[in-house]
Amino acid sequence: MLDIKFVRENPDIVKQNIKNKFQDRKLPLVDEAIELDKKSREIKTEADNLRSKRNKVSKQIGELMKAGDKEGAAKIKEEMARDAARLKELEAEQPVVDEQLKKVMMVIPNIIDASVPIGKDDSENVEIKRYGEPVVPDFEIPYHTDIMESFAGIDLESARRVAGNGFYYLIGDIARLHSAVTAYARDFMINKGFTYVIPPFMIRSDVVTGVMSFDEMDSMMYKIEGEDLYLIGTSEHSMIGRFIDQMIDE
Template sequence: MLDINLIRENPELVKENIKKKFQDEKLPLVDEVIDLDIKFRQTKTKADELRAERNRSSKEIGLLMREKKKEEAEAIKERIVLINEEIQELEQAEAKLSEEIKDRMMVIPNIIDDSVPIGRDDSENVEVERFGEPLEKPFEVPHHIDIMERLNGIDLESARKTSGAGFYYLMGDIARLHSAILTYARDFMIDRGFTYYIPPFMIHGNVVTGVMSFTEMENMMYKIEGEDLYLIGTSEHSMIGKFIDSILDEETLPQTLTSYSPCFRKEVGAHGIEERGVYRIHQFEKQEMVVVCNPEDSKYWYDELWKNAVDFFRTLDIPVRTLECCSGDLADLKVKSCDVEAWSPRQKKYFEVGSCSNLGDAQARRLGIRVDGKDGSRYFAHTLNNTVVAPPRMLIAFLENNLNEDGTVNIPEVLRPYMGNKEKIG
């Protein structure tokens, strides 16, 4: 959510930003906010004037009563009754106008960084850098489900019976590999100075709307029937929510956190659930990294976060690249974002395994996350997040890149302590 002062003082900047995101249908919202804001301030001014009049009148009543001027005092009391009624009406109007302003402000997208490439959708995202040499295997690489099934590591049919499409049973060495990767990711981030968390896996509705746009909420979140609770789509949701209505001491920043959670997603929209595979599913597990910092430090931490993900994948011998998300591909709260993509020897192309995002002060404004500065100032924090790893999607890249022609899968050295020192499975 933007600062209302920005819309008051520079509405054309806000409109130009909307155009950059190809959301022209939202342009009228800016003028609507300005008009509603004028009415809100006029209403508030009138209410404040009446409160001041009421205070003066109350003092006057006291003086008149001491002077035995009871009739004059009673007349003023009657006037105060009318003032109170008018104030009540104005307060109701204020609340309604405030809610109407907020409803529109929540839909207006955040101001994107000047470095973000302009484009309509993910087809116009821009490759930034590659890490590791993409390898083509000297043999045909099977589909990842075939690899898992040959290793007796996955049962999709039983999952369809119990839960429907988009679920899975992992078994044996594949299940162990899945857990090993997450445990290694946890330790990897702890070694980089991040504090480890296991957060709540359900959050209240006001936290959901504080961390994401309404469109994301509708497409992703599962609501618990009859409860003000939603299953998290990523631990970022509950980790940022941890700071709701907080005032942080500037000296405690940055807060660098890494969290594990299961994730639950409806996956409504253009992609949906794939017919065969574990790339896009309703339930998965993830290790996340989250930073809460000063505004002037958020660009630095953005670079640190995506580098952490790249470094993690490279320790597992998986080639990756970073892809700068264009304006039209950015979710409304994001200032800047890049995808980390892993190489698929089977498809001979890269695919997304994580997303690094700088949200500026958007989440902090919605959730009331403020900072007390050393100079006595108070300001909104900046929040950032990135995926460390999210198996089983990451298992696709892992299995394909470490697959041998005989069907066995190599275990990189850093992962062996988590796999009973096995050098390969199969």
């Protein structure tokens, strides 16, 4: 999620970034966020001023009472009562406005890197590097599940009965191959200097809202019923959450 200060100070950059991502429907959210932020800061300023005034006036009432000026003290008390009522309104309004701002900010996309080519879909992808030449066989390539079934390495029907469509049992050498490829990829990246991490497979809602918008959350993650926990859709969610509320030195 972007820093509201960045959005406030760079609205044109944020809007252009939205256009670059072909999400023009989100353009009004930038001005909405700025207005909500302004309202939030105004509420906070007024509330802080009322609290400061309350502290000063309380001392003043004591001095007036001590001097025998009951009428003057009564007038100030009336004013304090009005201020207290207003402060109560502000304190109730502040979290509502802040929550509205948070929801809007969660939908505004992060700034894409300057090196990323602009394109409406993958048909406009730009080739950065090529390693070798692709081999195109002169025969029809079987579907991957057909290959696995020829080795008796996958059971889709049983998985469908157990969990529904989209699940599978990997069996025998195919299961071993799956583990071997995973191990190869792991060791390859370790040898490239990366650190291997197995993250939590569930995260709390405050971490979820720190890494994605509410719309994305609904489409990508499953909530554990009765618990403040979500199943991660990718390790990215847990890995970002690992550093939540921390400052990382560059």
